[in-house]
Amino acid sequence: xxxxxxxxxxxxxARILLAGGLVAFPTETVYGLAAVAxxxxxxxxxxxxxxxxxxxxxxxHLADAGMLERVAVPPRRIGRLVAELVxxxxxxxxxxxxxxxxxxxxxxxxxxxSVAVRVPDHEVALALLRRTGLPLAAxxxxxxGEVSPVTPRHVEAGLGKDVPVLDGxxxxxxxESTILDLTGRQPRVxxxxxxxxxxxxxxxxxxxxxxxxxRTVKVPGQMPRHYAPRTPVVLLPEGRRxxxxxxxxxxxxxxxxxxxxNMRWLTERGDDEEAARxxxxxxxxxxxxxxxxxxxxxxxxxxxxxxxxxxxxxAAAPRED
Ligand code: TXA
Ligand code: MG
Numbered sequence: 114x115x116x117x118x119x120x121x122x123x124x125x126x127a128r129i130l131l132a133g134g135l136v137a138f139p140t141e142t143v144y145g146l147a148a149v150a151x152x153x154x155x156x157x158x159x160x161x162x163x164x165x166x167x168x169x170x171x172x173x174h175l176a177d178a179g180m181l182e183r184v185a186v187p188p189r190r191i192g193r194l195v196a197e198l199v200x201x202x203x204x205x206x207x208x209x210x211x212x213x214x215x216x217x218x219x220x221x222x223x224x225x226x227s228v229a230v231r232v233p234d235h236e237v238a239l240a241l242l243r244r245t246g247l248p249l250a251a252x253x254x255x256x257x258g259e260v261s262p263v264t265p266r267h268v269e270a271g272l273g274k275d276v277p278v279l280d281g282x283x284x285x286x287x288x289e290s291t292i293l294d295l296t297g298r299q300p301r302v303x304x305x306x307x308x309x310x311x312x313x314x315x316x317x318x319x320x321x322x323x324x325x326x327x328r329t330v331k332v333p334g335q336m337p338r339h340y341a342p343r344t345p346v347v348l349l350p351e352g353r354r355x356x357x358x359x360x361x362x363x364x365x366x367x368x369x370x371x372x373x374x375n376m377r378w379l380t381e382r383g384d385d386e387e388a389a390r391x392x393x394x395x396x397x398x399x400x401x402x403x404x405x406x407x408x409x410x411x412x413x414x415x416x417x418x419x420x421x422x423x424x425x426x427x428a429a430a431p432r433e434d
Contacts, residue, residue, distance in 0.1 A: 115265045115278045118237040126279055127244035135159060137254040137268045138241050139281025140233035142206050142289050142307050143261040143393070144268050145174065145251030146276070147241075150184065153218040156250050160220070162272060165257040170223040171250040172208050172290070173230045176242035184248050185211035185228050191295055194317060198293070201316055204234035206286050206307030210294040221250045227296045237281040253289060254278075260342050260400070260428075263287055263393045270397075287390035288420045293320065305420040307389065323423070337430040342400040346407045348429040353410070360405035364395070366412050375404070385416040392421055396428070 116122040118139075126136045130147060133155045137146050146162065148155035150173045160167055173184050178199045181187070187195040188211075198209065213228035222228050230248075233239065242249060253261040255271040262268045263284040268276065291306035291313065301321040302310055314320055344362070349355060355363035355376075363369075365378040366388065372378070377395050379388035399407055409425050412418040 114274060114276070115269065115280050118240070118279050118281060122279065123237070123240050123244055126241055126277060129277060130155075130241075130245050130249065131247075133158075135162060135276060136241070137262075137265075137272070137276050137278040138238055138251070139235050139265075139279060139284065140174075140238045141204075141235045141284060142233070142286045143263055143284055144254040144265070144278070144281075145172075145233075145238075145249075146254035146268075146272070147174070147249040147251040149245065150221055150248040150250040151216060151218065153220050156218060156220050159250065159252065162276070163252060163255070163257050165252065167220065168223045169252075169257075170225055170229060171221050171252050173217065173221065173228055174238065174242060174249045174251055175230060175232050176239055176246075177232060178203055180248060181230060182214075184214055184217050185209075185230055186214060187211050187295075194300075195295065197316060199232075202308060202313075203232040204239065205232070206234070206288075206290040207231060207313070208290040208292045208306075210292060210296055210303065212296060227294075229292060231290055235281055235285075237279050241279065258339055258341060260340060260393050260396045261289060263390075263397075267393070267397055283390075283394070285390065286386075287392055287394070288417065288424065291420070293317075305423045307417065307420065309385075309416040310419055311416065325426075337427060338432060339427040339430075340424045341428040341430075342396045342407065344400050344404055344407050346409060346425065346429040348409050348425045349411055351411045355408045355410050357406065357408045362399050362402070362404040362407045364399070364407050364409040366410045379412070379421070383413075385413070385418050385421070388412065388421055389417040392424065 286307035291308040292304040
């Protein structure tokens, strides 16, 4: 059920959450499926609804940085760094991993001593968070492992029509938040996302970048196969142009000079933010179109290109079942 984001519907959504229910809501990155973070039973319903394994922790969303200390304890030695990151990037597509407070149920953090938090940059999300007055645990509003939703229709197509979805239009950023782990000795990016890592490094200095195949998979968000459409994806090596047979969808980075009916592209002129905004919408559309394969060009290793590469690489990873 898609709800227009009126005062009244935001009030309704907040009441559903406070009564232990679930609500899908827009953020600037992707749509999220929210439950009150302190309500363990509600959080359990999020896992069930998504078919998500319980060892994959959720991100906790806050209305403002003032709520941070209700869920996390920023260590004194990095207090200034956290303050600077919050000042520069919140609200926005940056998630910080920090030591957690005991009030956050273990289910939210999959038993980890840390919690992932962010303030989303979307008016409807912020209105809902303020109205609820509590932190909201929310993963992307899709079935586990599938392509994340960037419109209310994507949410309904994946989770069914009975989940209330606040309509915030298409997501402006289009890929999930960048996750920065601040619990170790050095700041470490765990997931490339909607905040370019170069921009982040401009503020915090060099960060440890994600390892492509972690030897020990700490959390399934870092599992090789994820964010995958039903259509098999082939990600080409750097520098190769897509080509293929009649059943193939050729997914270009930039608009090709002579576009054909089986061709798609992420950006008109090579803009990484535009490409990120289009990525999941294109994958949802191509999936529905019924191609046999998606043959994708490798995005440039720069800006949001890092996140898009990561998602395409995971979409192309072999199924493990
Ligand atoms: O943009 C986003 O981040 C979106 C919107 C809805 O905010 N949310 C999102 O959530 O992408 P989800 O559940 O799809 O991804 C959460 C990921 C986990 O898979 C894990 O990789 C990481 O966040 N994570 C959460 N808590 C963590 C923790 N304590 N330590 C390390 N990683 C954590
Ligand atoms: Mg997700």
